[in-house]
Amino acid sequence: MISSYSLFWRRCLVFHQIRYQESLTNKSNEIIDYAEEIDLDYSLEDLPKIIDSMTIAWDRLKNISTSLGTFSRADKDYQVPFNIHEGIDSTLLILKHRLKANQHRPGIEVITNYGDLPKNYCFTGQLNQVFMNIIANAIDALDESNTGLSFAEIEVNPNRIKITTSMENQGVKISLADNGQGMNQEVKAKIFDHLFTTKDVGKGTDLGLAIAHQIIEHKHGGNLGSAERKVWDQ
Numbered sequence: 713m714i715s716s717y718s719l720f721w722r723r724c725l726v727f728h729q730i731r732y733q734e735s736l737t738n739k740s741n742e743i744i745d746y747a748e749e750i751d752l753d754y755s756l757e758d759l760p761k762i763i764d765s766m767t768i769a770w771d772r773l774k775n776i777s778t779s780l781g782t783f784s785r786a787d788k789d790y791q792v793p794f795n796i797h798e799g800i801d802s803t804l805l806i807l808k809h810r811l812k813a814n815q816h817r818p819g820i821e822v823i824t825n826y827g828d829l830p831k832n833y834c835f836t837g838q839l840n841q842v843f844m845n846i847i848a849n850a851i852d853a854l855d856e857s858n859t860g861l862s863f864a865e866i867e868v869n870p871n872r873i874k875i876t877t878s879m880e881n882q883g884v885k886i887s888l889a890d891n892g893q894g895m896n897q898e899v900k901a902k903i904f905d906h907l908f909t910t911k912d913v914g915k916g917t918d919l920g921l922a923i924a925h926q927i928i929e930h931k932h933g934g935n936l937g938s939a940e941r942k943v944w945d946q
């Protein structure tokens with residue numbers, strides 16, 4: 713946080729200025745004119761609010777900048793110990809503008825069920841790209857599943873993304889589920905094919921599941937697959 717101490721002092725200065733003004737009985741014309749010229753009353757009333765907004769904006773910028781740092785931490789050509797939850801959280805923050813409410817739908821709820829994971833050796837930048845693509849796909853799928861529904865109808869059954877991590881057989885298991893319409897068997901069979909998409913031109917934005925598959929299976933010796941819908945209800 714921006715120093716709450718300095719914020720406190722700036723506020724004190726404003727309040728001091730207000731009281732000082734009020735206690736001055738013989739204000740010179742020059743001071744009165746100048747106060748009018750700069751609309752002093754209005755400024756003093758608004759200044760604390762402006763400082764508050766700037767503080768909030770500053771905190772947000774700091775969070776985004778930290779997340780971008782985590783997200784794009786110089787990718788090494790060797791694996792480094794990585795906090796997977798930090799990677800997922802930074803991805804979520806970067807995608808926040810797409811998760812929040814808009815005029816068509818309420819915000820997408822993100823439920824994280826994080827298990828107790830040790831740091832894992834990973835190619836961090838690549839893994840973050842995988843999270844980015846899968847979560848962006850979930851948002852695309854939810855937006856698509858909202859077609860034809862009103863804001864109120866979506867509110868009854870809110871859009872959700874659930875992310876669960878756990879240790880399983882000495883490996884890390886990460887499940888990302890959304891409550892969109894899912895995929896039929898035909899689509900499911902092709903999702904890891906290069907350049908396969910069911911979206912309009914220019915909609916699918918990221919590196920694609922084919923490359924995500926490559927990163928997980930070939931680079932990290934893991935498995936990337938699509939689970940059945942029951943994952944959502946677990």
Ligand SMILES: Nc1ncnc2c1ncn2[C@@H]1O[C@H](COP(=O)(O)OP(=O)(O)O)[C@@H](O)[C@H]1O
Nearest residue numbers: 849850853894903908909910911916920921922
């Ligand atoms: N969460 C999801 N829900 C439904 N379908 C999905 C989901 N994620 C991926 N898909 C399907 O897999 C296809 C391939 O995804 P991807 O390789 O990321 O390419 P793109 O996002 O550019 O379409 C998508 O076009 C979509 O049909």
Ligand SMILES: [Mg+2]
Nearest residue numbers: 849916918920
């Ligand atoms: Mg995609």
